[in-house]
Structures are given as structure tokens and as C-alpha cells.
Amino acid sequence: MKQRIRVVGIIQDERDVLIMKKAQGRVDGTPTWELPTGKIKFGEQPEEAIERTLEEYLGVEVTKQTKLHDVVTFMAPQGSSQLSNLYIVYFITLGAETKLHPRERYSAYKYIKPEEVGNYRLDEASMIVLEMEGRGQTRSNYKEVANSATVYVDGSSRGNPGPSGIGYKVVGVNGEILAQGGEFIGFATSRVAEYYAMKEGCEQAIELGLKSVRFVSDNLMLVNQLNGIYKVKNRDILAIYDDVRRLSENFEACAFVHVARECNVDADAEANAAIDRHFAE
Numbered sequence: 001m002k003q004r005i006r007v008v009g010i011i012q013d014e015r016d017v018l019i020m021k022k023a024q025g026r027v028d029g030t031p032t033w034e035l036p037t038g039k040i041k042f043g044e045q046p047e048e049a050i051e052r053t054l055e056e057y058l059g060v061e062v063t064k065q066t067k068l069h070d071v072v073t074f075m076a077p078q079g080s081s082q083l084s085n086l087y088i089v090y091f092i093t094l095g096a097e098t099k100l101h102p103r104e105r106y107s108a109y110k111y112i113k114p115e116e117v118g119n120y121r122l123d124e125a126s127m128i129v130l131e132m133e134g135r136g137q138t139r140s141n142y143k144e145v146a147n148s149a150t151v152y153v154d155g156s157s158r159g160n161p162g163p164s165g166i167g168y169k170v171v172g173v174n175g176e177i178l179a180q181g182g183e184f185i186g187f188a189t190s191r192v193a194e195y196y197a198m199k200e201g202c203e204q205a206i207e208l209g210l211k212s213v214r215f216v217s218d219n220l221m222l223v224n225q226l227n228g229i230y231k232v233k234n235r236d237i238l239a240i241y242d243d244v245r246r247l248s249e250n251f252e253a254c255a256f257v258h259v260a261r262e263c264n265v266d267a268d269a270e271a272n273a274a275i276d277r278h279f280a281e
Contacts, residue, residue: 003084003228007050008129009036009092010069016111017130018100019120020057023107034126036092046088046229054092058109059101065093071227072129073255086227087125148212148253149173153201154267155193155219158275164188165278166197167270170204179204182270184278194219195240197271198226198256202247212253216264223258 011018019033038053040046051062070089102109112120117130150171157164167182185196198215205213217223224230225241226248232241248254261268 003086005040005086005088006037006125007040007046007053007088007090008038008125009050009054009090010129011036011092011094013111016113018109018111019122019126020102020106021108021110022123023105031121032123033120034123035129037087037125047090050088050090050092057103057105059103060094060098062092062094065091067091067093070129070258071224071229072125072257073227085125086229087129088229089129148214149178149205149208149210150214150216151201151205152216152264152267153194153197154217154264154271155190155195155197156268156271156275157188157190157193159187161187161189163275163278164190164193165271165274166193166200167267167272167274168197168201168204169266169270170201170208170210178208180266180270182272182274184274189236191221191234192236192240193271194222195237195244197267198222199240199244199247202244202250206247206250211251213251214255214257216257216259218259218261218264218268220258223256226256 018036020036022032022034036050036054036058038049038057040049041052044052047066047068051066054060054062067090068088069091072087072089073085100109117127122130152169152171154167155164156167163184164187165182165184168180169177170179172178183200185193188196194217198217201215205215215226221230225232226244232238
């Protein structure tokens with residue numbers, strides 16, 4: 001299966017977000033917009049790639065802050081096969097006096113409000129990123145991971161290694177809770193617990209018959225490994241990693257998404273409750 005890797009920047013002016021108009025329009029004449037997006041050249045780090053992209057296409061040098069925010073994956077059709085897309089998302093802070101000069105790939109730009117996203121023809125990847133950020137308006141015909149069930153997972157280890165538990169919460173597309181629970185897994189490291197939690201989340205999604213799923217974790221290392229950003233070098237998690245990758249093939253579309261710890265409190269509570277129940281028995 002082919003994979004496309006891109007870097008994408010989220011640049012904000014207070015609440016508004018920057019979108020770029022593609023220089024090469026569609027056949028029907030309707031312009032296409034996107035978040036600032038670029039390729040990673042051979043030998044480049046992703047952060048270097050996004051900064052080069054902004055310089056080449058927007059005529060700006062990033063002098064303030066570039067912060068890794070998220071990694072988004074999704075499947076999209078390409079001819080008769082499926083193309084795996086991996087987008088590395090950065091928050092970009094520009095200086096107050098920075099002037100943008102679109103060129104080559106882009107012909108214009110504008111800052112739009114979250115409620116205005118639906119008024120523009122955005123490319124698929126940009127729409128997915130914005131909808132995952134909560135800035136987009138979900139369209140009824142949008143069938144990729146931006147409109148899917150969400151599985152929150154978390155692993156907990158008291159002692160690292162120590163008594164460990166896993167927790168999960170499965171939320172449907174309309175916000176309904178489809179499944180929720182936790183399990184004691186014995187003595188393990190926090191790293192192993194996180195992977196077992198993700199494996200359980202996959203199994204729960206399969207059991208529920210879900211086809212498009214976002215798997216959410218507050219462990220950035222795990223998310224980056226599952227998205228192919230980092231290699232798995234630890235033998236203690238390699239077998240579980242392989243299990244998760246194999247299970248993920250059961251879905252028509254899936255994404256591994258990182259969130260802040262405070263956005264994953266229910267799965268964390270389930271993992272710790274599982275440990276408490278074990279020692280209370």
C-alpha cells in the first residue's frame with residue numbers, strides 16, 4: 001500500500017485560522033483551499049520541512065515558534081486501491097508584523113472563522129485536520145475519519161513497572177457511549193500498559209462492528225510509533241505493536257490521535273479503577 005506523508009501548519013490570528021488558495025484550480029472552476037501543506041524532502045526533519053514550506057510558498061521565515069501538535073492518519077481512495085495518508089500537524093506562531101506573500105503553489109490566502117469553514121471547498125486532508133481540531137463543521141456526506149466513532153484508551157502502571165490496568169471508552173458518531181470499561185493486566189511498565197490499552201480498544205471497536213474509527217491516546221510516543229513517525233525498538237512492546245497494526249487492518253478507515261491528558265480522563269479513570277478492584281477483591 002502506498003503512503004503519502006505531508007507536513008501541515010495551523011496558523012491562527014486569535015480565533016481565525018489561515019487557509020491558502022491553490023494556484024491550480026479545479027476543472028469546474030471552483031477554487032480549492034487548504035491549510036499550508038508541504039512535502040518532506042530526503043534528509044529533512046518534519047519541523048525543517050514545515051519551516052521550508054512556509055518560506056517557499058508564503059515568503060515568510062518562521063522566527064517565533066513551531067510546535068508539534070498532532071499526527072493524523074487516514075485512508076483515501078486512489079484509483080482502484082487505497083492510499084495511506086499521514087499528516088504531521090504543527091502549530092505555527094508568526095510575528096505580529098509578518099506579511100504573507102503567496103507564490104508557486106498558492107495564489108491567495110485568508111483568515112477564516114471556524115463557522116465559515118463550510119463555505120469553502122477545502123481539500124480532504126485539511127478538512128480532516130480542522131474537524132479533528134473542532135474548527136470545522138461536519139458535513140453529512142463526509143465519510144472519512146473526521147466523521148467516525150472515537151475510542152479513548154489509557155494504560156496505568158503504579159511503580160513502572162508495577163500493578164497495571166487498562167481503560168477504554170467508545171463513543172459513537174452522535175456522542176453516545178457504546179462501551180466503557182477497564183481491566184487489570186498484572187505487573188507491567190506504563191509503556192506496555194498503554195499498548196495493551198490500545199489493543200483492547202481495537203478489539204472493542206471490532207466487536208462493535210465499527211468501520212471508521214479514531215483511536216485517541218494521551219501517550220505521544222505510542223501515537224507516533226503507530227503512525228510510523230518513530231520506530232519501535234523495545235522488545236517488550238514489539239509483539240503488542242504488531243497485534244495493534246494487524247487489528248487496525250479490520251477498519252476501512254482509522255486514525256491514531258494524540259490528545260492532552262485532561263482530554264482522556266474517562267479512560268484513565270477506568271484503568272485506575274481496574275487496579276483498585278483487583279486489590280479490593
